[in-house]
Amino acid sequence: MTSDSRNITWHQAVIGKADRHQLNQHGSCVLWLTGLSGSGKSSLAVSLERELFARNIRSYVLDCDNIRHGLNKNLGFSVEDRKENIRRIGEVAKLFVDAGLFTITAFISPFQEDRDMVRKLFNQDEFIEIHVSCSLEECEKRDPKGLYKKARNGEIKDFTGISSPYEVPANPELVIETDKLSIQESVDKIVEFLQNRKLIG
Template identity: 75%
Template sequence: MQIKSDNITWQQSAISKLDRQALNQHKSCVLWLTGLSGSGKSSIATELDRRFYSRKIRSYVLDGDNIRHGLNKNLGFSPEDRKENIRRIGEVSKLFVDAGLFTITAFISPYLEDREMVRHMFREGEFIEIYVSCPIEECEKRDPKGLYQKARNGEIKEFTGISSPYESPRNPELVIETDKLTINQSVDKIMQFLQEKKLI
C-alpha cells in the first residue's frame, strides 16, 4: 500500500528487538493460525496463550472477531475488505513481534496472496504459518456460532467455505488436524515445534 504523505520519517527506537528479546529471555515471532470457521483456531490460540503465560513467555492473541470490534470495525467481508483486514493485522503483528512478544493470530485469512503479503512483512523465521486443518463437514457439525447454518440459509453473504473460497496453505510451517487432535494435543504439537526451532 502506498504511503500518502512524503513528510513522514521512520523514528528509530532506542531499544532494539534483540534487546527486548534478551529482556524476555525468548525469541519473538507471529504464529499465524489460518483455517475455516469452526476449525479450532481461537480455541488453540487461547490455550497456547495460557501455556505461554504459565511458562512466563510473553504473548498476545489477536483474534478475528475481537479485531473487528475495534481496529477493523469499518471493514466487511468482500475480497477487498478481507485483504485490508489481513494487511492491518500483519502490521500490528509486526509491531508486537518488534516488542518481543509471541503474537498469536486467529484469522480465517482465506487467500494465499494475502497470507504471503503478510509473510513478506517479516524476517525469515519470524512468520510461522499454522494451518488449522479440519474438513468443512466437521466444522459445520461444530458450528459454534451458528454461522454455517445462516450461510446455508442465505442470511450471510460471502461466507468462507460456502459462498466464498478458502485457499489452503501450500507450504505451512505446521499443519494441525483438529478432527484428529484435541486442543491440548494441538498445542503440544505447536510447543514441540517451537522448541525444535529454538524459539522457546
C-alpha cells in the same frame, strides 16, 4: 485514505528487538493460525497463550472477532475489505513481534496471496503459518456461532467454505488437524515445533 510519504520520516527507536529478546530471555515471532470458521483457531490460540504464559513467555492473541470490534470495525467482508483486514493485522503483528512478544493470530485469512503478503513483513524465521485443518463437514457440525446455518440459508454472503473459497496453505510451517487431535494435543504439537526451532526452551 492515503498519506503523502514525503512528509513522513521513520523514527528509529532507542531500544531494539534484540534488547527486548535479551530482557525477556526468549525470541519473538507470529504464529499465524489460518483455517475454516469452526476449525478451532480461537480455542487453540487461547490455550496456546495459556501454555506460553505458564512457561514465562510473553505472548498476546489477536483474534478475528475481537479485532473487528475495534481496529477493523469499519471493514466488511468483501474481497477488498478482507484483504485490508489481513493487511492491518499483519502490520499490528509486526509491531508486537518487534515488541518481543509471541503473537498468536486467529484469522480465517482464506487467500494465499494475503497470507504471503503478511509473510513478507517479517524476517524468515519470524512468520510461522499454522494451518488449523478441519474438514468442512466437521466445522459445519460444530458451527459454534450458527454461521454455517445462516450461510446455507443465504443469510450470509461470501462465507468462506460455502459461497467463498478457502485456499489451503501451499507450504505451511505446521499443520494441526483439529478434527483428529484434542486441544491439548494440538498445543503440545506447536510447543514441540517451537522447541525444535529453538524459539523457546
